[in-house]
Amino acid sequence: MSTVERGLMPFRISICGVAELHEFAGDVSHILGILDPGTPQPEGYVHHPKALRDEFRFYDIVTQEESRSMPTEADVAAILKVGEKLAAQPVSHLLVHCYAGVSRSTASAVTLMAQRNPGRAADIFAALGDIRPKAWPNTVMIGHADRMLGLGGTLVEALRLHHIAVAHRYPEVRTLISSVGRRHELPAEYHAEGLAPDESV
Numbered sequence: 001m002s003t004v005e006r007g008l009m010p011f012r013i014s015i016c017g018v019a020e021l022h023e024f025a026g027d028v029s030h031i032l033g034i035l036d037p038g039t040p041q042p043e044g045y046v047h048h049p050k051a052l053r054d055e056f057r058f059y060d061i062v063t064q065e066e067s068r069s070m071p072t073e074a075d076v077a078a079i080l081k082v083g084e085k086l087a088a089q090p091v092s093h094l095l096v097h098c099y100a101g102v103s104r105s106t107a108s109a110v111t112l113m114a115q116r117n118p119g120r121a122a123d124i125f126a127a128l129g130d131i132r133p134k135a136w137p138n139t140v141m142i143g144h145a146d147r148m149l150g151l152g153g154t155l156v157e158a159l160r161l162h163h164i165a166v167a168h169r170y171p172e173v174r175t176l177i178s179s180v181g182r183r184h185e186l187p188a189e190y191h192a193e194g195l196a197p198d199e200s201v
Contacts, residue, residue, distance in 0.1 A: 006127050008113050008120065011091040015109055015132040017101035022047045029092040032082055032112075034058065034104040042097075051095070054082045060103045062139045062182055071104070076144040079108050083115045102176070106135035111145040114155055121151070121158035128162070134173050136166060139185060163187070 003009040014024060018035070021044025031053040033042070039057065058075045059068045086094065094112075098104035106128060113124045128135050137159060146155040164187050167174050174190055177183065183191055 001127065001130055003113065003127050003131070006123055008117050008123060008127055011086075012093045013109055013112070013127075013131060014093065014095050015101050015105050015135070016095065016097050017105075018042045018044060018097060018099055020101060021045065021095075021097060024048070024093075024095050027093055028095040029090075030054075030086065030094045032056075032079070032094065032096045032105075032108060034098045034108060036060075036099070039099075048095075052089075054085075058104075060098065060138055060180075062185065071138060071141045071144065073144045073148065076111060076141055076148060079111050080115055080145075080148065083112045086112070087116075101132060102134065102136050102173075103138045104141065106132055107137035107141035107145075110137055110142060110155070110159075114145055114149055114151065118149065118151060119154070121154045124155075125158045125162045129165075134166065134170050136163065136173060136177055136185075 003013045004011065016024065021042060025047035028048050028051045031048060031051045033053065033055045035057055036059055037057040041055070045053070056075065056078055058071050061068055061070050064070055096105045096109045109131070110124055110128055113127065114121065117124060139159065142155055142159045146153060149155070163185060167186050167190055174186055177185060
């Protein structure tokens with residue numbers, strides 16, 4: 001079911017990665033794009049000359065690194081500002097993208113839905129599963145959104161359950177998440193999966 005059919009949003013939401021932008025040519029009124037700092041504008045935007053765009057640059061990490069910063073409350077606040085702007089505009093179809101369409105974009109879509117639907121975290125993640133079945137939203141972004149929207153941990157808990165369901169259903173997602181240093185986000189039963197004997201804890 002779409003976000004419209006579920007009564008979550010008055011417009012359609014789609015999620016994709018940069019390589020998929022062309023698949024939505026001519027069918028998008030608004031774009032929300034998130035890529036790494038310093039990344040140029042995607043060439044795929046040529047397929048959306050009339051779409052109104054909001055673009056942000058921050059890293060998709062969930063633990064602090066020496067040379068890269070985690071998403072901040074300011075980053076999530078900027079996404080919430082987009083949500084406020086969309087509420088005041090005619091929107092037919094919002095396309096949310098990041099590099100792969102897995103983490104930052106899906107967390108952003110969840111944030112926008114939660115902004116309009118407090119108390120409906122389970123419905124929001126059900127809709128996300130319909131839109132992007134292999135979604136693995138950025139944990140830090142969801143934590144910020146939960147606090148900033150005053151949701152009392154319900155969005156974070158719904159994310160935990162979503163991660164469990166996706167990890168069970170899609171081994172390739174487990175492999176991807178492990179490969180980018182986020183194995184700790186997997187259910188405990190998968191923490192040692194794919195490790196060499198001397199890597200397990």
